Amino acid sequence: GAMIFQSEYNIPVMGIPGTIDNDIYGTTHTIGYDTALNTVIGAIDKIRDTAISHNRLFFVEVMGRDAGHIALNAGIGAGAEEVLIPEENMGLERLLESLKRSEKSGKSSSIVVIAEGDKSGKNVFEIAEYVEKNLPYYDVRVSVLGHMQRGGSPTCFDRVLASRMGVFAVESLLAGKSNMMVGLKNEEMILSPFEKAIKGKSEINKDLIRVSDILTI
Known part of the structure; x- marks a missing residue:
């Protein structure tokens, strides 16, 4: 949805992964997992x-x-x-x-x-x-x-993760980046193109x- 919104209206968009299943490509942890x-x-x-x-x-x-x-x-x-x-x-x-x-x-x-x-x-x-x-x-x-x-109440890990991802998403938008998803890898914030995040598979x-x-x- 965010990718379509960005392509149709040319508004900068950054995605943040949130699902308890932890099954999104481009991040080792999703918010809620x-x-x-x-x-x-x-x-x-x-x-x-x-x-x-x-x-x-x-x-x-x-x-x-x-x-x-x-x-x-x-x-x-x-x-x-x-x-x-x-x-x-x-x-x-x-x-x-x-x-x-x-x-x-x-x-x-x-x-x-x-x-x-x-x-x-x-x-x-x-x-x-x-x-x-x-x-x-x-x-x-x-x-x-x-x-x-x-x-239930979010764990400390999820609260910190959401905060880090939110800050990184805004900073990335201000740096001119768009149409990407924020992720966590090796304890560092990374970016993945929406297309990869959608089509890719999270490996066990x-x-x-x-x-x-x-x-x-």
């Missing part, structure tokens, strides 16, 4: 208390139809036993094997974090039903966090996938 992430981790911590006290397996669905940033980072941060994201198709058989190992290791409860766009092709309720059918010794529950992830951190795989063994 850190707040949503901390909201999710707080919710999973509370669910963990119930899972432990009642010896249950919880499937927790978080937002991320096309990007698994929230699920992956929250899963690692909250110590989930498994994480399912759109970028990686781990397969339901691997999930079963992972949960079997978890049970054999003596764990009486487990948490599986699932992005709503998981590649298995099944929704969180279907996955939970599949696991319950194949691993009947688990007392399975589902928790869909939903729109609570979009609310492969090293975080590796870390998650190691921690779930």
Whole structure:
């Protein structure tokens, strides 16, 4: 919309990325992502208390139809036993094997974090039903966090990020630049052309996938 506005009216425009999904090309962090992430981790911590006290397996669905940033980072941060994201198709058989190992290791409860766009092709309720059918010794529950992830007071990180991006956007306009989006990379403010920001794809951190795989063994 901003790019069309600029081209039709020739008014200088600068974009600032704001989405909890963190799925915009040209920045490592979008405004709102850190707040949503901390909201999710707080919710999973509370669910963990119930899972432990009642010896249950919880499937927790978080937002991320096309990007698994929230699920992956929250899963690692909250110590989930498994994480399912759109970028990686781990397969339901691997999930079963992972949960079997978890049970054999003596764990009486487990948490599986699932992005709503998981590649298995099944929704969180279907996955939970599949696991319950194949691993009947688990007392399975589902928790869909939903729109609570979009609310709440912004974290300090998001407040500072928004301030930095706003200042950099105005300074860039005053310097004669336009039709670009502000981003954060290596802790520095950068600019990306609107066309790249729109057509580009935010990549998942492969090293975080590796870390998650190691921690779930």
